[in-house]
Amino acid sequence: xxxxxxxxxxxxxxxxxxxxxxxxxxxxxxxxxxxxxxxxxxxxxxxxxxxxxxxxxxxxxxxxxxxxxxxxxxxxxxxxxxxxxxxxxxxxxxxxxxxxxxx
Numbered sequence: 001x002x003x004x005x006x007x008x009x010x011x012x013x014x015x016x017x018x019x020x021x022x023x024x025x026x027x028x029x030x031x032x033x034x035x036x037x038x039x040x041x042x043x044x045x046x047x048x049x050x051x052x053x054x055x056x057x058x059x060x061x062x063x064x065x066x067x068x069x070x071x072x073x074x075x076x077x078x079x080x081x082x083x084x085x086x087x088x089x090x091x092x093x094x095x096x097x098x099x100x101x102x103x
């Protein structure tokens with residue numbers, strides 16, 4: 001491993017790695033956190049590892065705490081909110097109207 005450098009409060013190593021991943025899915029980051037937590041890494045160690053590949057703002061303490069408190073699912077959880085009003089009838093009407101406009 002090459003000598004570490006401090007950049008934006010993240011310990012980064014100068015290597016021949018490809019570019020930092022700026023846009024990442026939450027479930028992707030949670031999967032990495034889950035893996036590193038299962039290996040016994042501390043929150044600080046997980047943060048340093050994530051900073052090697054992702055942007056420095058990718059992780060919050062809450063994400064590590066969730067797994068420490070027993071979370072096992074890496075996917076987004078269902079949230080309350082406005083329920084979908086989509087029905088087969090509405091989809092059929094939209095399809096028919098699109099055919100009329102395009103055709």
